[in-house]
Amino acid sequence: MCRALLIASTPLAAVAQPVTLDPADFVAADAAQAELGQLLFFDPILSGNRNISCATCHNHAFGGGDGLPLGIGEGGRGVGTTRVALEDSRMEKRVPRNAPALFNLGHSSIDILFHDGRLSVSDLFGTGFNSPAEEYLPLGLDNIVAAQALFPLTSEVEMAGSPEENEVAGAAYDRIDYVWPIIAKRVRVIPEYGAAFVDAFDHIEQPEDVSIVEIANALAAFITTEWRSHDAPYDRFLAGDETALTDPQRRGLDLFFGAAGCGDCHSGPLLTDQQFHALALPHFGPGRTRRFDPYARDVGRMGESDRIEDAYRFRTPSLRNVALTAPYGHNGAYATLEGIVRHHLDPEAAFDAWTAEGVSLPDIPWLAAADFLPLQDSRERARLRSRIDIAPRDLTDAQVADILAFLTSLTGETALSGRLGIPESVPSGLPVDRAEDAR
Structure with a gap:
């Protein structure tokens, strides 16, 4: 069983813990x-x-x-x-x-x-x-x-x-x-x-x-x-191989389950709580509209539950092999892993700063004019921006780099x-x- 890998400043009761992925649980x-x-x-x-x-x-x-x-x-x-x-x-x-x-x-x-x-x-x-x-x-x-x-x-x-x-x-x-x-x-x-x-x-x-x-x-x-x-360096580390993770990956793991708060939602053996959270990811494209939506938008979980409190919430993805699965977000709003990590650190500021230039949509000339129209809807932007379920985190660039290093340790040897x-x-x-x- 793994050790509790926590930074000293984080109370034990407030921190999710690493959990092994047992092949018998499939x-x-x-x-x-x-x-x-x-x-x-x-x-x-x-x-x-x-x-x-x-x-x-x-x-x-x-x-x-x-x-x-x-x-x-x-x-x-x-x-x-x-x-x-x-x-x-x-x-x-x-x-x-x-x-x-x-x-x-x-x-x-x-x-x-x-x-x-x-x-x-x-x-x-x-x-x-x-x-x-x-x-x-x-x-x-x-x-x-x-x-x-x-x-x-x-x-x-x-x-x-x-x-x-x-x-x-x-x-x-x-x-x-x-x-x-x-x-x-x-x-x-x-x-x-x-x-x-x-x-x-x-x-x-x-x-x-x-x-x-x-x-x-x-x-x-x-x-x-x-x-x-289930054959990533992270798995070997949890099984007791202290050499499986590099020093940056070890520091990133401590941050992930500690001060960065990633483990609050990305928990358990698959690194997902299977719950729904609003992150203020910018909307573009057609969206998964409901029958009575008058324009292109995507209200996420609310479309299934019909509960206003679920507006703009989306399911927490598993982070297993996350370095292989770009782009990120329910609509691929971020091309890089660093981009989506930094969005989590300050969703409001990231939402305000986000631009379409970072999205590599396949060229479809007859759809291009409408692809980013939702971003021009000030009321929909305000609704999206107001629905955020995670608290901002203040991390240094070095700490972000360590978290990214840890996320690469989740890549399995036979994943591809x-x-x-x-x-x-x-x-x-x-x-x-x-x-x-x-x-």
Whole structure:
């Protein structure tokens, strides 16, 4: 067990403590299902127009993200930071939020997902989850990661496309659960997939038995094993290896769990409290608007809870492998780790000083004029600036450098390689988005 690593001036009762990440605390995953999920994750067959896969926006090269502040889903070409919008697609908006990393989503402590927490473990609808599908979410999903995998398939801007383009997107406009049987049939009629499902799932006796539930569970088996990461220098240090951290990293760890207050929210084995906090991150892009929002904005957790006290609060991200997952914030407002750290130290001043020049949005000429319009709305700026849940901290440049050094110690040795990696091909015969194409 680790020592209590605290600076002398910080009261013990007020400080979060480092917690080890136990490999036994991950959900179990069947190896054959994970191998099947690998193929599905990289196969564009799951998208409405058969031209985008899960891996397009959640790529190994970017720690399970895409390296963009706001991504390009349907209507683009390329992977990661090389992805561009196609002129003839005339996509109507960017993906409203930053693509989150996938590290350690299979940890048993995770019971809520998405930046606004709109998916959580719950018996509210009798499905095991409180989700955007409400009572229409299918039964039999293995875990919250399986449930999460279903929703990008229904999103017009992510994977479904426009209703006039394909039957998947058209079905999504009728009712969310009408999408999933169409996709399931696409998959199971491919002979290689049909046989693989029969082999991987004991209750599947013939390809015709495959539903979206088995597809989601296979995807979850892959995701929860591929991005499992607990081999960082930080882990070795907590296991007793005093040499695993450099002197700056040791000082940064003391600050993180002490005077800097980072551990107040970034706590536990994944370095997240899984709660929601308002940081006054500047808004840009389309935002995840509610039906009755008269303009582009993003109220975060309030969009799910409908409680005014949740306005502009977003879920605390895990900091595991954080050095690999730029840009930072729910909308990628900061390109660098130092930028987001300094924002935490004085959110009001950082909000006032922030400019669009620091954001590398993919060039989409027909959307560019509206990208930063929300910043010109004085009332919305005032509302955002007034909602801050963290207290300012006065740290020196040297102390900031030590915290940044500590954050690099959270990078796992196998973080970017994964376990199964990228398949050479997929059963549909469609092109595979590869990591080497992403930079």
